[in-house]
Amino acid sequence: MASATQLHQVLLNLGTNSSHAMQASGGIMRIVVRPVTLEGEAAARHQLSPGAYVEILFSDSGHGMDEEIRLRIFDPFFTTKETGQGTGLGLSAVHGIIEAHQGAIEAASEVNVGTTFTIYLPAAVEEEAAPEEAPAPVVRGNNELIAVVDDEDMVRAFVQMALERSGYRVRAFDTAAACLETLRKKPGEFALLLTDQTMPMMKGLELAEAVRQFDLHLPVMIMSGYFSRISPDNLARIGHVSMIAKPFTNAEISQAVHRVMNGQPAVTGPTDQ
Ligand SMILES: Nc1ncnc2c1ncn2[C@@H]1O[C@H](COP(=O)(O)OP(=O)(O)O)[C@@H](O)[C@H]1O
Numbered sequence: 238m239a240s241a242t243q244l245h246q247v248l249l250n251l252g253t254n255s256s257h258a259m260q261a262s263g264g265i266m267r268i269v270v271r272p273v274t275l276e277g278e279a280a281a282r283h284q285l286s287p288g289a290y291v292e293i294l295f296s297d298s299g300h301g302m303d304e305e306i307r308l309r310i311f312d313p314f315f316t317t318k319e320t321g322q323g324t325g326l327g328l329s330a331v332h333g334i335i336e337a338h339q340g341a342i343e344a345a346s347e348v349n350v351g352t353t354f355t356i357y358l359p360a361a362v363e364e365e366a367a368p369e370e371a372p373a374p375v376v377r378g379n380n381e382l383i384a385v386v387d388d389e390d391m392v393r394a395f396v397q398m399a400l401e402r403s404g405y406r407v408r409a410f411d412t413a414a415a416c417l418e419t420l421r422k423k424p425g426e427f428a429l430l431l432t433d434q435t436m437p438m439m440k441g442l443e444l445a446e447a448v449r450q451f452d453l454h455l456p457v458m459i460m461s462g463y464f465s466r467i468s469p470d471n472l473a474r475i476g477h478v479s480m481i482a483k484p485f486t487n488a489e490i491s492q493a494v495h496r497v498m499n500g501q502p503a504v505t506g507p508t509d510q
């Protein structure tokens with residue numbers, strides 16, 4: 238019953254922090270999910286009402302943190318990382334999401350030993366959701382060819398699968414340069430360019446700009462987890478550019494693509510980290 242996108246973000250943010258904490262010497266990240274019943278006292282300790290919960294234990298054997306830091310980690314903009322490394326927004330977003338789901342989160346940590354986040358989310362009781370008022374329309378492509386660029390194999394494979402299932406053809410590229418070369422050779426063949434923003438050599442926006450040198454109309458959609466870093470002025474100047482926030486589901490990417498292909502306004506999403 239929870240928002241899959243938001244829980245994805247929770248796990249991603251916790252995982253990113255754990256991997257940072259273990260960067261120097263490696264270690265183990267462990268995620269345990271189990272049903273628990275919180276009785277009066279245990280529930281009250283987390284300011285929850287007694288009942289059935291799903292407990293998620295997210296732990297790492299990283300550098301840990303002292304008490305002074307631990308007390309501030311959920312504060313927005315609190316970070317111990319160097320400028321450019323951390324925004325301090327990860328855990329405040331996590332906290333907000335868990336609260337919005339009527340859950341609770343706490344952290345326990347020991348310096349040089351590791352950190353464990355304990356999350357409680359109310360267990361869903363309904364066997365099945367009430368029938369939807371109107372099922373979301375199934376959007377399907379018409380075999381249009383889409384160029385997909387992402388340096389991460391997993392993301393590329395995921396997007397390709399989602400779009401192919403939705404009736405599009407996909408040509409995937411792992412670098413902006415490879416994509417640019419193909420687009421240049423085959424103008425008019427592609428219906429959309431869907432590109433990651435953050436890539437080592439050439440960023441998504443730079444690719445869009447380069448494409449505009451020889452193709453004024455090809456719609457471009459940028460996938461990014463860091464919306465705030467992309468200025469709307471830049472987008473407007475390049476033209477026909479829309480954005481979709483990472484992470485997204487199968488359905489979200491297919492619908493966003495469908496919308497752009499049908500000339501509907503640019504897609505935006507939550508600014509998240
Ligand atoms: N798993 C962890 N191990 C040790 N310290 C952590 C861990 N997770 C979070 N922290 C501490 O909490 C701070 C805030 O985390 P977060 O809100 O995600 O922001 P950021 O990662 O951008 O610094 C981090 O800078 C770090 O000091």
Ligand SMILES: [Mg+2]
Nearest residue numbers: 253254327328
């Ligand atoms: Mg973080």
